[in-house]
Amino acid sequence: MKIYRPTTVIVGVVFVLLGGILRLADPAEVLDDSSRQLVRGSIGAPLTGKDFTLTVTRVKFAQKVLQSESDDPDEVLTTEGVFVAVEFEVAGRHLPETIGDLSLETDGGATYEPFSSPSATSATAPAPGFTESQAAVFEVNPADLAGLTLRVTPMQFISYFTTNYAIDLGIPSEDVAADLVAKASTATGQEYLVPRPQLRVTS
Amino acid sequence: MESLDDVIDAMIADRVIHRHRRKWLIALAVVVILALVILVFGGWKKRTGAAVDTVDAPYSVDASRFEYGIKSAKIVRTPKSEYQKAEAKVVVSIDALNTDEETHASAPISGRDMLLVVGDGEPLEASIRCKNEFGYDLVYGLPRVECTAEYDVAPDYTDTHVKIGVIGQAYEAESSLVSGDDPVWLQGDALVVVQMTATVETEKQP
Numbered sequence: 001m002k003i004y005r006p007t008t009v010i011v012g013v014v015f016v017l018l019g020g021i022l023r024l025a026d027p028a029e030v031l032d033d034s035s036r037q038l039v040r041g042s043i044g045a046p047l048t049g050k051d052f053t054l055t056v057t058r059v060k061f062a063q064k065v066l067q068s069e070s071d072d073p074d075e076v077l078t079t080e081g082v083f084v085a086v087e088f089e090v091a092g093r094h095l096p097e098t099i100g101d102l103s104l105e106t107d108g109g110a111t112y113e114p115f116s117s118p119s120a121t122s123a124t125a126p127a128p129g130f131t132e133s134q135a136a137v138f139e140v141n142p143a144d145l146a147g148l149t150l151r152v153t154p155m156q157f158i159s160y161f162t163t164n165y166a167i168d169l170g171i172p173s174e175d176v177a178a179d180l181v182a183k184a185s186t187a188t189g190q191e192y193l194v195p196r197p198q199l200r201v202t203s
Numbered sequence: 204m205e206s207l208d209d210v211i212d213a214m215i216a217d218r219v220i221h222r223h224r225r226k227w228l229i230a231l232a233v234v235v236i237l238a239l240v241i242l243v244f245g246g247w248k249k250r251t252g253a254a255v256d257t258v259d260a261p262y263s264v265d266a267s268r269f270e271y272g273i274k275s276a277k278i279v280r281t282p283k284s285e286y287q288k289a290e291a292k293v294v295v296s297i298d299a300l301n302t303d304e305e306t307h308a309s310a311p312i313s314g315r316d317m318l319l320v321v322g323d324g325e326p327l328e329a330s331i332r333c334k335n336e337f338g339y340d341l342v343y344g345l346p347r348v349e350c351t352a353e354y355d356v357a358p359d360y361t362d363t364h365v366k367i368g369v370i371g372q373a374y375e376a377e378s379s380l381v382s383g384d385d386p387v388w389l390q391g392d393a394l395v396v397v398q399m400t401a402t403v404e405t406e407k408q409p
Contacts, residue, residue, distance in 0.1 A: 077334075081345045111308035113340040141344030144307070 042168040049163065051094035052125035056150060057133070058087040059169050061184035062192035065137055067118040077115065082142045082181050084112075085119075085192050086150055086169065087135045091202045092126040099123040100154035100165070102136045107147030112138045118194040123152050131202045135195050145177035257366070260399035265302070268372040268388055269312060269341065272298040276365040276401040280358070289358035293319055293401065295367055297350045299333065301341040303388075305374045309340035310388075312350065319354040320366040320396060327354045363401045369394045 041047035046055045061084055065077040077083070084104065101122045104112040114121045119137040126132040152165040171177050184190065220227075263272045274296045283289040299312055312333070318326035329352035333339035341348060352367070373391035 079345070081342055109307050110343060111306065112342065113309040115340075116338060117336070139309070139340070139342050139345075141342055143344055 037163045038166060039163055040166050040168070043170045047165060047167060049099065049165070051092070051097060052099060053091040053093065054088060054099065054123060054152070054165065054167075055091075056086060056088045056167050056169065058085075059148075059171075060085045060087070060192055061180045063184055063190045064192070065115075065118065066191055066193045068194075077118070077137075077139075079139050081140055082184055083192060084138045084140050084145075084148070085135055085194070086138070087133065087195065088123065088150075089131050089133045090123055090125050091131040092128045094125075094128060096127050097125050098154075099125055100152040103151045103153065104138050104140065104169075105147075105149045105151050105166075106144050108144040110141060110144045112140045114138050120197070126199055129202055130199055133195070133198045133200075135197075137192070137194060142177070142181045143174075145171055145181075146174045147171065148177070255368075255393050255395050257396045257398055260397050262395070262397045264369045264395055264397070266316065266369060266371040266394060267374070267391070268301070268303045268310070269316075270300040270302045271312075271317070271369060272347070273367055273369070273397045273399075274298065276367075276399050278356075278360065278363065278365075278401045278403045279406050280403065281406045283358075291356050291358045291360050293354040293356055293360070293365060295319075295329075295352045295354075295365065297352055298347040299341055299350045300347045301343045301345070303343050305386075306388075307343045309342045311338045311340050313390075314352070315390065316370045316372065317352045318368040318370065319352075319356075320368050321356075322362065326368055327356070329354055363403065364398065365401045366396050366398045368396050 039047065039049070041054075041056075043056045043059060046053045061082055063079070063082065065083050065085070067075045067077070086102075086104075090099070099122070102114050102120065114136040115138070120134040121136065123134065124132070148169045148171040150165075150167040150169055152167075154162045154164070171180070260276075261272060261274045263270065276293060276295045279292050279294055281287070281290040295317075297317070301310065303310065312331045314329040314331050317329040317331065319329065320326050330337065331350055331352050333341065333348045333350040339348070339350075371391040371394045372388045374386050374388055376386045377389055
């Protein structure tokens, strides 16, 4: 029997080409990452996930971050750039769980990571009926802030399809950012005291 | 169904093998003896010594994701006290800059990229603090930050000739289950060994 008949070879080549075309049609344009769904939100507006409601309540720029109310100079964080504090509330609707790791992204393509000691590095949902307010502090480059977006990225397990959250923090351009940075360097707005996480009954 | 051709082929092959049997056996024996000889002499000699340049501190290293300026070293000894055993550590002063042109992402320095070369045995991994904080994320676009790399060593460590091996990072796709086909920062090649003379300090127990 002849194995390598021209028809067989052509059919094989066609299958390889088909595979290439399918790879090109990967829905990269629709989804940020083809293995994850992306849900967008904006500051002040509640973002409803499966088991929680997440609301970013306040964004504050500061030059210094106080970790507690004491005046110990060792506990003051300082920077050559600027700090961005993002305060948010999570209302629980099901089991308490970790929603995902926090990070900031800009239109310029930069990614900023939160400080671990005084602030939250991940968003967690409390028990149903409760709302927890948390704050995350990021050190950022003041020249790259346009389109600042809070990202909540869950740990991905192989077994299921995860959802990423992107919350626009309302800084459309570098001019707006420059204003906020300038305000942070004036005496009154210079220091930011990281609030303690607070749990209250959802009203 | 075996054809006559196949049968004749097999017969010829049989003859050929028989005719050269002694040669085959000798060749096989030679291979086995060679393998035994190599095994007895401990295999091929492994390459030893530093494969990268050794330079004097202060020295600035461009490690692609970060730029490290390695400045000085000291050995800090903590003598034995009533409640604590004697300890020693090597502390290396570094300034570091995030030069990540690829992702502009904030990232901490990995202790596996800054190794203390000790006389014999495995190099030691650092525990790195920047601005006095472990796991400090260096931000792209901000000025240099003061960092220290600390290595826990034996209390009787006396080698003041400190050598730090710097390992770079490479932005490439490793095609794994975690990162997929997209490029990520991975540990790259060893870049340079920076040597310096450490000062010795003795720290009082609190």
